Amino acid sequence: MDSMTLIAIASIVTAGLTIALGSIGPALGEGRAVATALSSLAQQPDAATTITRTLFVGLAMIESIAIYCFVVSMILIFANPFWNHVIAGAAGK
Protein backbone atom coordinates (compact mmCIF):
# COMPACT_ATOMS: atom_id res chain seq x y z
CA MET A 1 0.00 0.00 0.00
CA ASP A 2 1.70 3.20 -1.09
CA SER A 3 1.68 6.39 0.95
CA MET A 4 -1.04 8.04 -1.16
CA THR A 5 -3.55 5.30 -0.40
CA LEU A 6 -2.53 5.27 3.24
CA ILE A 7 -3.06 9.03 3.59
CA ALA A 8 -6.45 8.79 1.91
CA ILE A 9 -7.64 5.94 4.14
CA ALA A 10 -6.37 7.60 7.32
CA SER A 11 -7.99 10.95 6.44
CA ILE A 12 -11.38 9.49 5.60
CA VAL A 13 -11.56 7.20 8.63
CA THR A 14 -10.35 9.92 11.00
CA ALA A 15 -12.81 12.44 9.60
CA GLY A 16 -15.72 10.11 10.20
CA LEU A 17 -14.56 9.12 13.69
CA THR A 18 -13.84 12.74 14.69
CA ILE A 19 -17.34 13.99 14.08
CA ALA A 20 -18.99 10.81 15.36
CA LEU A 21 -17.17 10.66 18.71
CA GLY A 22 -16.95 14.42 19.01
CA SER A 23 -20.71 14.99 19.02
CA ILE A 24 -21.45 12.51 21.82
CA GLY A 25 -20.06 14.61 24.68
CA PRO A 26 -21.64 17.95 23.71
CA ALA A 27 -25.00 16.31 23.05
CA LEU A 28 -25.04 14.76 26.53
CA GLY A 29 -23.90 18.03 28.08
CA GLU A 30 -26.55 20.06 26.29
CA GLY A 31 -29.24 17.59 27.34
CA ARG A 32 -28.26 17.99 30.99
CA ALA A 33 -28.11 21.77 30.66
CA VAL A 34 -31.59 22.03 29.16
CA ALA A 35 -33.02 19.60 31.72
CA THR A 36 -31.65 21.66 34.62
CA ALA A 37 -32.85 24.90 32.97
CA LEU A 38 -36.36 23.47 32.60
CA SER A 39 -36.54 22.38 36.22
CA SER A 40 -35.31 25.79 37.43
CA LEU A 41 -37.86 27.48 35.12
CA ALA A 42 -40.57 25.37 36.76
CA GLN A 43 -39.34 26.45 40.19
CA GLN A 44 -39.02 30.18 39.39
CA PRO A 45 -41.05 31.23 36.34
CA ASP A 46 -40.51 34.95 36.98
CA ALA A 47 -36.76 34.60 36.33
CA ALA A 48 -37.55 33.19 32.88
CA THR A 49 -35.64 35.77 30.82
CA THR A 50 -32.44 35.47 32.86
CA ILE A 51 -32.60 31.68 32.83
CA THR A 52 -33.30 31.53 29.10
CA ARG A 53 -30.49 33.93 28.27
CA THR A 54 -27.98 32.10 30.45
CA LEU A 55 -29.16 28.81 28.97
CA PHE A 56 -28.49 30.00 25.44
CA VAL A 57 -25.04 31.30 26.33
CA GLY A 58 -24.20 28.01 28.05
CA LEU A 59 -25.51 25.98 25.12
CA ALA A 60 -23.34 27.97 22.70
CA MET A 61 -20.25 27.31 24.83
CA ILE A 62 -20.99 23.56 24.89
CA GLU A 63 -21.82 23.57 21.18
CA SER A 64 -18.40 25.02 20.32
CA ILE A 65 -16.74 21.71 21.28
CA ALA A 66 -18.81 19.94 18.64
CA ILE A 67 -18.01 22.76 16.22
CA TYR A 68 -14.26 22.25 16.76
CA CYS A 69 -14.64 18.55 15.89
CA PHE A 70 -16.71 19.47 12.82
CA VAL A 71 -14.06 21.96 11.64
CA VAL A 72 -11.30 19.33 12.00
CA SER A 73 -13.43 16.86 10.06
CA MET A 74 -14.05 19.35 7.27
CA ILE A 75 -10.35 20.22 7.08
CA LEU A 76 -9.51 16.52 6.74
CA ILE A 77 -11.97 16.11 3.89
CA PHE A 78 -11.68 19.36 1.94
CA ALA A 79 -8.48 21.18 2.89
CA ASN A 80 -6.18 18.30 3.77
CA PRO A 81 -2.56 19.53 3.53
CA PHE A 82 -1.09 15.99 3.44
CA TRP A 83 -3.41 14.98 0.61
CA ASN A 84 -2.63 18.17 -1.32
CA HIS A 85 1.09 17.58 -0.88
CA VAL A 86 0.84 13.99 -2.10
CA ILE A 87 -1.38 14.98 -5.04
CA ALA A 88 1.03 17.75 -6.04
CA GLY A 89 3.87 15.22 -5.90
CA ALA A 90 1.95 12.73 -8.07
CA ALA A 91 0.93 15.46 -10.56
CA GLY A 92 4.54 16.65 -10.77
CA LYS A 93 5.64 13.18 -11.88
Place this chain on the structure above:
Amino acid sequence: MHLSPDDIIFWQHGSLKLNATIAFTWGLMFVLAVGSKLVTRKLSTDLQRSRWQNLLEIVVTSINEQIAEVGLRPAEKYLGFLGTLFLFVATASLFTIVPGYEPPTGSLSTTAALAICVFVAVPLFGVEDRGLGGYLRAYLKPTFIMLPFNIISELSRTLALAVRLFGNMMSGTMILAILLTITPFIFPIAMSALGLLTGMVQAYIFFVLATVYIAAATRTRKPEPEAKAERKPEAPAGPKPEGKIAPKPED
Protein backbone atom coordinates in the same frame (compact mmCIF):
# COMPACT_ATOMS: atom_id res chain seq x y z
CA MET B 1 -17.57 22.43 -2.89
CA HIS B 2 -15.85 25.40 -1.36
CA LEU B 3 -15.20 25.84 2.33
CA SER B 4 -15.60 29.61 2.48
CA PRO B 5 -16.43 32.65 0.35
CA ASP B 6 -12.65 33.20 0.09
CA ASP B 7 -12.62 30.76 -2.84
CA ILE B 8 -14.88 32.89 -5.04
CA ILE B 9 -12.53 35.41 -6.64
CA PHE B 10 -14.02 38.28 -8.65
CA TRP B 11 -10.83 40.01 -9.74
CA GLN B 12 -7.15 39.32 -9.37
CA HIS B 13 -4.03 41.39 -9.98
CA GLY B 14 -0.82 39.63 -9.00
CA SER B 15 -1.22 38.76 -5.34
CA LEU B 16 -4.12 41.19 -4.73
CA LYS B 17 -7.39 39.29 -4.78
CA LEU B 18 -10.89 40.67 -4.60
CA ASN B 19 -12.79 37.68 -3.24
CA ALA B 20 -16.40 37.28 -2.26
CA THR B 21 -15.63 37.79 1.45
CA ILE B 22 -14.30 41.32 0.91
CA ALA B 23 -17.07 42.19 -1.55
CA PHE B 24 -19.87 41.02 0.74
CA THR B 25 -18.28 42.64 3.82
CA TRP B 26 -18.13 46.00 2.06
CA GLY B 27 -21.67 45.51 0.80
CA LEU B 28 -22.86 44.92 4.38
CA MET B 29 -20.97 47.96 5.66
CA PHE B 30 -22.49 50.06 2.89
CA VAL B 31 -26.04 48.88 3.66
CA LEU B 32 -25.66 49.41 7.42
CA ALA B 33 -24.02 52.84 7.18
CA VAL B 34 -26.12 54.30 4.35
CA GLY B 35 -29.32 52.81 5.78
CA SER B 36 -28.72 54.32 9.19
CA LYS B 37 -27.79 57.67 7.64
CA LEU B 38 -30.99 57.74 5.61
CA VAL B 39 -33.14 56.84 8.63
CA THR B 40 -31.56 59.38 10.99
CA ARG B 41 -31.82 62.31 8.58
CA LYS B 42 -35.04 63.60 10.19
CA LEU B 43 -35.25 62.43 13.78
CA SER B 44 -38.40 63.35 15.68
CA THR B 45 -38.91 63.24 19.44
CA ASP B 46 -42.74 63.50 19.49
CA LEU B 47 -45.24 60.67 19.13
CA GLN B 48 -45.21 60.79 15.31
CA ARG B 49 -42.14 59.03 14.04
CA SER B 50 -41.24 56.98 11.02
CA ARG B 51 -41.25 53.22 11.45
CA TRP B 52 -37.59 52.93 10.51
CA GLN B 53 -36.67 55.32 13.29
CA ASN B 54 -38.81 53.21 15.61
CA LEU B 55 -37.00 50.08 14.50
CA LEU B 56 -33.58 51.61 15.04
CA GLU B 57 -34.63 52.90 18.46
CA ILE B 58 -35.82 49.44 19.49
CA VAL B 59 -32.57 47.87 18.32
CA VAL B 60 -30.29 50.40 20.00
CA THR B 61 -32.16 50.50 23.32
CA SER B 62 -32.35 46.69 23.47
CA ILE B 63 -28.60 46.39 22.94
CA ASN B 64 -28.06 49.06 25.60
CA GLU B 65 -30.26 47.17 28.07
CA GLN B 66 -28.50 43.89 27.37
CA ILE B 67 -25.10 45.47 28.01
CA ALA B 68 -26.33 46.92 31.31
CA GLU B 69 -27.94 43.62 32.31
CA VAL B 70 -24.72 41.67 31.85
CA GLY B 71 -23.21 44.10 34.33
CA LEU B 72 -21.22 46.57 32.23
CA ARG B 73 -21.97 50.12 33.34
CA PRO B 74 -22.10 52.83 31.95
CA ALA B 75 -23.51 50.94 28.97
CA GLU B 76 -23.36 53.88 26.55
CA LYS B 77 -19.58 53.94 26.64
CA TYR B 78 -19.33 50.43 25.21
CA LEU B 79 -22.45 50.64 23.04
CA GLY B 80 -20.53 51.66 19.91
CA PHE B 81 -18.10 48.74 19.88
CA LEU B 82 -20.38 45.99 21.19
CA GLY B 83 -23.41 47.15 19.21
CA THR B 84 -21.37 47.14 16.02
CA LEU B 85 -20.18 43.59 16.69
CA PHE B 86 -23.74 42.38 17.18
CA LEU B 87 -25.19 44.27 14.21
CA PHE B 88 -22.45 43.16 11.81
CA VAL B 89 -22.70 39.46 12.68
CA ALA B 90 -26.52 39.58 12.77
CA THR B 91 -26.93 41.29 9.39
CA ALA B 92 -24.23 39.05 7.89
CA SER B 93 -26.44 36.11 8.78
CA LEU B 94 -29.75 37.83 7.98
CA PHE B 95 -28.86 38.63 4.38
CA THR B 96 -28.77 34.91 3.53
CA ILE B 97 -32.32 35.61 2.36
CA VAL B 98 -30.82 37.46 -0.62
CA PRO B 99 -30.03 34.93 -3.38
CA GLY B 100 -26.40 34.55 -4.39
CA TYR B 101 -25.18 35.89 -1.04
CA GLU B 102 -22.83 34.05 1.28
CA PRO B 103 -22.17 35.31 4.79
CA PRO B 104 -18.64 36.74 5.08
CA THR B 105 -18.53 35.38 8.64
CA GLY B 106 -18.32 31.96 6.99
CA SER B 107 -14.66 32.76 6.31
CA LEU B 108 -12.10 32.26 9.07
CA SER B 109 -10.45 35.57 8.10
CA THR B 110 -13.51 37.62 9.05
CA THR B 111 -14.17 35.82 12.33
CA ALA B 112 -10.49 35.94 13.26
CA ALA B 113 -10.52 39.70 12.59
CA LEU B 114 -13.57 40.15 14.81
CA ALA B 115 -12.02 38.04 17.57
CA ILE B 116 -8.76 40.04 17.36
CA CYS B 117 -10.84 43.24 17.69
CA VAL B 118 -12.26 41.88 20.97
CA PHE B 119 -8.79 40.71 22.06
CA VAL B 120 -7.43 44.25 21.59
CA ALA B 121 -10.50 45.99 23.02
CA VAL B 122 -10.48 44.13 26.37
CA PRO B 123 -7.09 45.48 27.57
CA LEU B 124 -7.87 48.91 26.07
CA PHE B 125 -11.08 49.26 28.07
CA GLY B 126 -9.48 47.61 31.11
CA VAL B 127 -6.53 50.03 31.18
CA GLU B 128 -8.84 52.97 30.52
CA ASP B 129 -11.00 52.01 33.48
CA ARG B 130 -8.51 50.71 36.03
CA GLY B 131 -5.17 52.15 34.95
CA LEU B 132 -2.26 50.07 33.64
CA GLY B 133 -1.14 48.87 37.08
CA GLY B 134 -4.62 47.88 38.19
CA TYR B 135 -5.31 46.01 34.98
CA LEU B 136 -2.03 44.08 35.05
CA ARG B 137 -2.53 43.26 38.73
CA ALA B 138 -5.77 41.51 37.79
CA TYR B 139 -3.74 38.81 36.04
CA LEU B 140 -2.22 37.85 39.40
CA LYS B 141 -5.65 37.85 41.00
CA PRO B 142 -6.35 34.54 42.81
CA THR B 143 -2.62 33.85 43.30
CA PHE B 144 0.39 34.80 41.19
CA ILE B 145 0.80 31.13 40.21
CA MET B 146 -2.30 31.64 38.05
CA LEU B 147 -0.47 34.13 35.79
CA PRO B 148 0.36 31.69 32.92
CA PHE B 149 -3.12 30.18 33.11
CA ASN B 150 -4.75 33.61 32.90
CA ILE B 151 -2.67 34.50 29.86
CA ILE B 152 -3.42 31.17 28.18
CA SER B 153 -7.13 31.54 28.89
CA GLU B 154 -7.05 35.01 27.36
CA LEU B 155 -5.57 33.63 24.12
CA SER B 156 -7.73 30.50 23.99
CA ARG B 157 -11.01 32.34 24.42
CA THR B 158 -10.08 34.63 21.53
CA LEU B 159 -9.43 31.54 19.40
CA ALA B 160 -12.69 30.01 20.64
CA LEU B 161 -14.64 33.13 19.64
CA ALA B 162 -13.23 32.99 16.11
CA VAL B 163 -13.67 29.25 15.56
CA ARG B 164 -17.15 29.13 17.13
CA LEU B 165 -18.55 31.79 14.81
CA PHE B 166 -16.71 30.42 11.78
CA GLY B 167 -17.83 26.84 12.44
CA ASN B 168 -21.48 27.76 12.92
CA MET B 169 -21.68 29.91 9.79
CA MET B 170 -19.63 27.56 7.61
CA SER B 171 -21.59 24.48 8.66
CA GLY B 172 -24.87 26.25 7.87
CA THR B 173 -23.86 27.11 4.31
CA MET B 174 -22.20 23.74 3.72
CA ILE B 175 -25.22 21.70 4.88
CA LEU B 176 -27.39 23.89 2.65
CA ALA B 177 -25.15 23.26 -0.36
CA ILE B 178 -25.07 19.50 0.26
CA LEU B 179 -28.84 19.30 0.72
CA LEU B 180 -29.52 21.26 -2.46
CA THR B 181 -27.82 18.55 -4.50
CA ILE B 182 -29.70 15.61 -3.06
CA THR B 183 -33.15 16.56 -1.76
CA PRO B 184 -36.29 18.34 -3.00
CA PHE B 185 -36.55 22.02 -2.40
CA ILE B 186 -38.50 21.97 0.86
CA PHE B 187 -35.63 20.62 2.98
CA PRO B 188 -33.07 23.24 1.98
CA ILE B 189 -35.64 25.93 2.85
CA ALA B 190 -36.11 24.44 6.32
CA MET B 191 -32.32 24.23 6.76
CA SER B 192 -32.00 27.82 5.60
CA ALA B 193 -34.48 28.90 8.27
CA LEU B 194 -32.49 26.96 10.86
CA GLY B 195 -29.34 28.64 9.57
CA LEU B 196 -30.95 32.05 10.09
CA LEU B 197 -31.86 31.12 13.67
CA THR B 198 -28.38 29.88 14.52
CA GLY B 199 -26.91 32.98 12.88
CA MET B 200 -28.96 35.24 15.19
CA VAL B 201 -28.09 33.13 18.25
CA GLN B 202 -24.39 33.17 17.36
CA ALA B 203 -24.48 36.96 16.88
CA TYR B 204 -25.99 37.30 20.36
CA ILE B 205 -23.45 34.85 21.83
CA PHE B 206 -20.51 36.75 20.29
CA PHE B 207 -21.88 40.01 21.64
CA VAL B 208 -22.58 38.64 25.14
CA LEU B 209 -19.17 36.97 25.39
CA ALA B 210 -17.40 40.19 24.32
CA THR B 211 -19.44 42.08 26.94
CA VAL B 212 -18.59 39.57 29.66
CA TYR B 213 -14.86 39.71 28.84
CA ILE B 214 -14.85 43.52 28.93
CA ALA B 215 -16.88 43.49 32.16
CA ALA B 216 -14.36 41.10 33.74
CA ALA B 217 -11.52 43.44 32.73
CA THR B 218 -13.18 46.65 33.94
CA ARG B 219 -14.96 45.45 37.05
CA THR B 220 -14.42 48.06 39.76
CA ARG B 221 -15.73 47.65 43.26
CA LYS B 222 -17.43 50.54 44.99
CA PRO B 223 -15.51 51.49 48.18
CA GLU B 224 -17.58 50.99 51.37
CA PRO B 225 -17.82 54.59 52.81
CA GLU B 226 -19.10 55.86 49.45
CA ALA B 227 -21.95 53.36 49.55
CA LYS B 228 -22.91 54.40 53.11
CA ALA B 229 -22.81 58.12 52.25
CA GLU B 230 -25.22 57.43 49.37
CA ARG B 231 -27.75 55.84 51.70
CA LYS B 232 -27.83 58.73 54.22
CA PRO B 233 -29.41 61.47 52.01
CA GLU B 234 -32.16 59.00 51.08
CA ALA B 235 -33.26 58.36 54.71
CA PRO B 236 -34.82 61.77 55.55
CA ALA B 237 -36.82 61.64 52.30
CA GLY B 238 -38.38 58.36 53.43
CA PRO B 239 -41.12 59.35 55.91
CA LYS B 240 -42.39 62.35 53.89
CA PRO B 241 -44.07 60.55 50.96
CA GLU B 242 -45.64 58.12 53.42
CA GLY B 243 -47.16 60.99 55.35
CA LYS B 244 -48.67 62.31 52.13
CA ILE B 245 -50.01 58.99 50.94
CA ALA B 246 -51.69 58.03 54.24
CA PRO B 247 -54.48 60.68 54.36
CA LYS B 248 -55.62 60.03 50.76
CA PRO B 249 -57.51 56.75 51.25
CA GLU B 250 -59.53 58.41 54.00
CA ASP B 251 -61.04 60.80 51.42
